[in-house]
Amino acid sequence: MKKVNFLVGTILAILFLLCSTKAFAQKQINIDFAAEVDTIKNFLGGNKGPGSYGTYLNELGMRYLRTHDYHGAADYCFYSSFWNTDESGNFTTINPSFDPDNPLHYDWTETDNQLMQIISGGFEIYFRIGVSYPNPMYPMATYEPPVDSYLDTLSFSRFAELCRRTVMHYNDGWDDGYYYDIKYFELWNEPGGIFWEGSAVQYCRMFQAVSDSIKSFDPSIKIGGPGAVPTTTIGLHPEYREGFIRFLDSTDTDIDFYSWHIYGAKNPFCLKEYADTIRTLLDISGFIDAEIHITEVNHNLDSTLDSFVPSPLGAAYYLSLVLTAQKSPVDLFLWYPCAAFSVGDILYTPSANSMIAFHLMQEETPIIVHSTGEEVIEGHFDTDTTNFMVLAAKSEDENKLYILVSNYHSDNVDYEVNITNLPWGFADSIEVRRNLIVDTLNFAEFVDTISGGDSLTIFQPDMAAPSVLFLRLQKLSPTNVRENIADVIDVVDVFPNPFNSA
Structure with missing residues (x-):
């Protein structure tokens, strides 16, 4: 050609x-x-990973990796003994003997290894505190609220201390830990969906307890949530949007970011309307400094992605999502999963290349x-x-x-x-x-x-x-100037566009 x-x-x-x-x-x-x-904005990231995709994800401009859906690593029930387990390793009932202050009640091994992989890949950790999607291939987590006891379903002091110890392990070296300086801790994933079998009131009380606990250790840590399910994002279930924000305001509870998810949007520009609405709700309640995070986003999660991602339609759709987020009050934008733009062994799909183009702009022409x-x-x-x-x-x-x-x-x-x-x-x-x-x-x-x-x-x-x-x-x-005469001849001689066979 x-x-x-x-x-x-x-x-x-x-x-x-x-x-x-x-x-x-x-x-x-x-x-x-x-x-x-x-x-x-340098605001892109993804979920899971990096696995073998480290260099590739860097090319796509991903800065943050959210610790969700590892099915073990970063799931609190796996790295603590908060819950009892059955003979298959499935989590069953609350363990009344769990002591969140006792290092012997934690096993950080799997989570340590996963977070070390994130750091060594050059990414920043975005720590989701909670549980992964139910998958029968792994021991099943429990989606019950981590209350202090079955007799006190609105108290979360032990879980709040567990979260504080998690921060201490990864940011302050507690229990042979690390000094990763993790900035963001997101509390839970999609309450109102399958990840949460409690009520909105219980989630609000849990958030309050965890926020107060972590802030008492390090006020600079950014605490947020709820990783809202898409129906909450679009306003159909306001108890985790308007209701949650009103609770925080009425109880004088800190929130540093509101996080939400969106899938299946037919028009990419809808992101701006949802982000503007959330910004207004936060501002009205006095949370003018709270950030807005999209912590899961994709066209969908079914098999149609196999043809959508490696197409110009997918490339334009995903790019328009990012361009919309760029001009909206969105501070972080995390794809689900991080390797969303690869199909099989094909990494550099049209959709991936559109993200590479955006990242080049962010780096070279900011x-x-x-x-x-x-x-x-x-x-x-x-x-x-x-x-x-x-x-x-x-x-x-x-x-x-x-x-x-x-x-x-x-x-x-x-x-x-x-x-x-x-x-x-x-x-x-x-x-x-x-x-x-x-x-x-x-x-x-x-x-x-x-x-x-x-x-x-x-x-x-x-x-x-x-x-x-x-x-x-x-x-x-x-020293890099090239002759222009041949290019002028090309412009005159080859129109119309020779790259289309028609």
Whole structure:
């Protein structure tokens, strides 16, 4: 396949149009290089892992790994003797002899090994205190509330001390422990679902006891929850959203972050509405400094992912989720599972590559600049999936400009990208790289070198939804400048786009 490019300055754009035999209406995307808006969040992570995926997850930009669904490691009933067990190792009844202050009542081995793997992989630990999803292949955890006794179902002092000792073991060396400086401890996972057989009142009382206990040891630790089940996230079961936040307010209980889950969203932009609602609820109750964490998110968890993930549709969907979170009051964004973007032995799927592109922007061009062209909706997310999103960002030295365009669902096909207020002169040479995710290409890269200027116009045809465009402009140093004549000939001679067989 011939290596060709359609990235042009103002003069080349005129040649481009004169040589075209196809008339089309371009989607206008305007970028103002000088208008700084925000910075890209370093907020991505995942659940489980890293296993053998360490390097891969780093490439995807995952910073945090949440300790959920190891089915043993990081599950409190496995590393403590809080519960009695049967001959098969299944957890049965509360152990009245459990003493949370006694090191002999803990077995940290499996959890130590798992957390060490997270740390050695270069990740930060996001510690979920609770239990994993029920899986008959493993000893079965209990989902009953960890109360002090069956006669006192609203007291959680022993469990609260267990949580405090967990923090001490991993942050302060207690019981031959570590000094990991773990920042986030999330209390439980999806109360209101299968993980919690108690009431909302019991969860609130447990959270209060645990928060007070951990804060008494280290006030800087961030405590949050509840890892809300998706029906709570969307407001159908408010007892773990509005009710939980009201309880915290009325009892003067600290919460450092509210965490929630979302699966099956038809329109990625719904994340902003849910995040905005939670932000408002927290602010009204005075928790203005509390963070918002999405601790589980995916398109779904069934076998359809096998075809969705390795497709342009999946790439655009997942990228639009992240771009929505970027512009929403979301502080952490954790995929479930961490290896969500691989299918079998295939790691670098279109969906994975769209995440790699975002991570490159976060690392190399962290300063967001003003852009236009976005097409999103508010409300009616189940019936209207319109979604076209743009993110533009520059490097701190202003030698790079990266642009991501996620076309999940729109009528846009051909783009005209107008960039103004560039700090580059006509004597500068600009390398332009395009990575395309379309029906026939998975992150295919095409490179051109053009003349600089204070404004540039770049045309990109044939980007019908679903698709992803990753556009990178970099001012070259004199030693890296390449000849431009051959590239000009390519632009004139090969239009329309040769990468589509039609």
